[in-house]
Amino acid sequence: MPAPLLDVSGLRVSFAADGGRSTAIQDVSFNVGAGEVLSIVGESGSGKTLSLLSVLGLIDRRTTFVEGRALFNGRDLFTLPPRELRRIRGAGIALISQDPMTALTPVFTIGDQIAEQILAHEKVSRRAARARAVDLLREVGIPSPEEAVRRFPHQLSGGMRQRAVIAMALSCNPALLIADEPTTALDVTVQAQVLDLLRRLRRDHGSSIVLITHDMGVVAEMADRVMVMYAGRVVEGGTVREIFEDPWHPYSWGLMNSIPPVRGAKPARLVSIPGTPPTPQDIPPGCAFAPRCRLRRPACAAPPPRQEAGGHQALCLIEAAERPGLRAGLWTAEGTAA
Amino acid sequence: MIAAVLQRLVQMAFVMFGISVLVFLIFFATPGADPAARLAGRNASPETVQQIRHEFGFDRPLPVQYAIMMKKLFITQDLTSFVNRGEKVVPEILAAAPATLSLVAGAALLWVLGGLFVGVISAATRGSWLDRSLMILALIGISMPVFWLASMANLVTQSAYHDSWAFSWVPELGYTPLTKNPLRWFQGLVIPWLTLATLYVGIYGRVLRANLIETLQEDYIRTARAKGLSETRVLLRHGLRTSLAAFVTMFGLDFGSLVGGAALLTEVLFGINGVGRLTYIALGNLDLPMILASVMYASFFVVGANAVVDILYAVIDPRVRKE
Ligand SMILES: Nc1ncnc2c1ncn2[C@@H]1O[C@H](COP(=O)(O)OP(=O)(O)OP(=O)(O)O)[C@@H](O)[C@H]1O
Ligand SMILES: [Mg+2]
Numbered sequence: 051m052p053a054p055l056l057d058v059s060g061l062r063v064s065f066a067a068d069g070g071r072s073t074a075i076q077d078v079s080f081n082v083g084a085g086e087v088l089s090i091v092g093e094s095g096s097g098k099t100l101s102l103l104s105v106l107g108l109i110d111r112r113t114t115f116v117e118g119r120a121l122f123n124g125r126d127l128f129t130l131p132p133r134e135l136r137r138i139r140g141a142g143i144a145l146i147s148q149d150p151m152t153a154l155t156p157v158f159t160i161g162d163q164i165a166e167q168i169l170a171h172e173k174v175s176r177r178a179a180r181a182r183a184v185d186l187l188r189e190v191g192i193p194s195p196e197e198a199v200r201r202f203p204h205q206l207s208g209g210m211r212q213r214a215v216i217a218m219a220l221s222c223n224p225a226l227l228i229a230d231e232p233t234t235a236l237d238v239t240v241q242a243q244v245l246d247l248l249r250r251l252r253r254d255h256g257s258s259i260v261l262i263t264h265d266m267g268v269v270a271e272m273a274d275r276v277m278v279m280y281a282g283r284v285v286e287g288g289t290v291r292e293i294f295e296d297p298w299h300p301y302s303w304g305l306m307n308s309i310p311p312v313r314g315a316k317p318a319r320l321v322s323i324p325g326t327p328p329t330p331q332d333i334p335p336g337c338a339f340a341p342r343c344r345l346r347r348p349a350c351a352a353p354p355p356r357q358e359a360g361g362h363q364a365l366c367l368i369e370a371a372e373r374p375g376l377r378a379g380l381w382t383a384e385g386t387a388a
Numbered sequence: 389m390i391a392a393v394l395q396r397l398v399q400m401a402f403v404m405f406g407i408s409v410l411v412f413l414i415f416f417a418t419p420g421a422d423p424a425a426r427l428a429g430r431n432a433s434p435e436t437v438q439q440i441r442h443e444f445g446f447d448r449p450l451p452v453q454y455a456i457m458m459k460k461l462f463i464t465q466d467l468t469s470f471v472n473r474g475e476k477v478v479p480e481i482l483a484a485a486p487a488t489l490s491l492v493a494g495a496a497l498l499w500v501l502g503g504l505f506v507g508v509i510s511a512a513t514r515g516s517w518l519d520r521s522l523m524i525l526a527l528i529g530i531s532m533p534v535f536w537l538a539s540m541a542n543l544v545t546q547s548a549y550h551d552s553w554a555f556s557w558v559p560e561l562g563y564t565p566l567t568k569n570p571l572r573w574f575q576g577l578v579i580p581w582l583t584l585a586t587l588y589v590g591i592y593g594r595v596l597r598a599n600l601i602e603t604l605q606e607d608y609i610r611t612a613r614a615k616g617l618s619e620t621r622v623l624l625r626h627g628l629r630t631s632l633a634a635f636v637t638m639f640g641l642d643f644g645s646l647v648g649g650a651a652l653l654t655e656v657l658f659g660i661n662g663v664g665r666l667t668y669i670a671l672g673n674l675d676l677p678m679i680l681a682s683v684m685y686a687s688f689f690v691v692g693a694n695a696v697v698d699i700l701y702a703v704i705d706p707r708v709r710k711e
Contacts, residue, residue: 106614112515132619136618137616139615141616145611145614147614148607149607155626155630157705166615170616170617204706204707218615
């Protein structure tokens, strides 16, 4: 098996908080192979964005401490000199950040901003960079791209801005694209188009994609592998098949139950996980999910073991044999509650 | 864009008209005081007062009085000072304006560059010893009163160390017109420029630092970094441009009011015969025509500078531009 394109291990991110440090990301490891789509899911605040921004060094180093290792093409991004890291940012790894409305600098035209990235990495003329910007905008499906390059961000709709952001991310043919909820801000038809675009990117350029999302539907459609995050930890990881057909972690069961079924009778209401995730300051010492877990046991007060089988892993003490029964019991319990 | 500029200029004309009316009313329509007597100044003879009353139409309705006054200010420009025995005030102000403009423009250049330098360096190195020392220096600059700083500067450069190699080039106090002797003009203004700019470098530097640090938290700054741009480029191209709003606003107000006469302490202490100094003297001997003219002149500069600021906004930020 070839070495993965991006290999993150033992990632830990903490903030300087009054009187110590609060750890927001704990022991996160994952890898992305060439041409692979890894999806990261989890509730708001589970640390999806923060883990990937830390990998790219896009956090404020004055207040944020990052430990661990992140190998990109075998080079550790955390120890790379700033110059080298800059060469990778934008060209090797591109980021589509979470909110398209604020991701572009308001005072420069779309064309300027795309050309700027191209010029930062390649020795081409300004004119050539500009022409490529037009091509990119056409490629992401912006109508009349010759005109759009001259527009300022505020003159474009949300969907168009998101496409412009994507076009910019694609401008240097990155080997890895990190897409942070690229469709959340968009309406359904535009969502479908953007996902199409990402699929095409993988097909045509063989790029790998890390796709961060809340939407299990998007995961099912796009991902090869899935990583479920909760309170800054990876609670479960595996192939899409494994996660959808045989999830191990009670949190993943909750996530699955929040998808409306495609066929069959719809439940009276979608079952959600009660409660809210903890903030980095008050993550419990044992299993982080325990306070919200219906299957909580006394043993959950201790750090849970990591169970593994093949590539599938979960951070929970529930044994393989117990799972079907417990999960079915959860369903009936919720059925009566509803 | 051009339409927007024109619209702004028309708007400016209206504001100036409003100001002139207001100033006129305050000066000449306050109840209980005879405007003619006030114009004439202290110790004027009854004949003079009578003549003024007739000349300025104070025995006629207010709109006529306003029209006569504006005519004397802007058209015939023959409003005379009675305290100063018939000196025409408008030409006097116009003659003083170049000195004020020289003083303020030079100081403005210094404080804009200095403010940018302090703000950008501090924001870029926030939390470091360099940032902290710059902020302390800025605070010192802000808290030194101009009259004290100017007196100290004079003490050092004019008397105590005037004969040392460091300050022997400093000419005597006073203003030499640029057209008469450019070198002398420059030499004479260096110390006043530095003195006047000190306060503003401190203020502008601190404000810019705060705005820049706020801007650096924005998503688009992260995007710029994610693109692989250098830190300098991110800061200067993506950060600075979007942080300039407060800086430009303050500049418009400060520049306008200083040119309008607010630099009077600096002018008086360095013996520069500028508008501020004229106003100062006029206030001292209740020379109403002069005060009136210089208030008008000052308010017009403030209004004008604000219009320029609005146009600058549109240049800096495309979101402000009207389609
Ligand atoms: N600069 C910071 N200082 C302190 N805490 C922070 C900082 N940045 C993020 N956090 C915390 O880290 C946690 C993870 O945040 P993150 O943005 O990664 O969540 P997310 O999974 O991307 O959520 P969402 O789905 O809403 O985007 C949150 O609890 C957040 O409050
Ligand atoms: Mg996020």
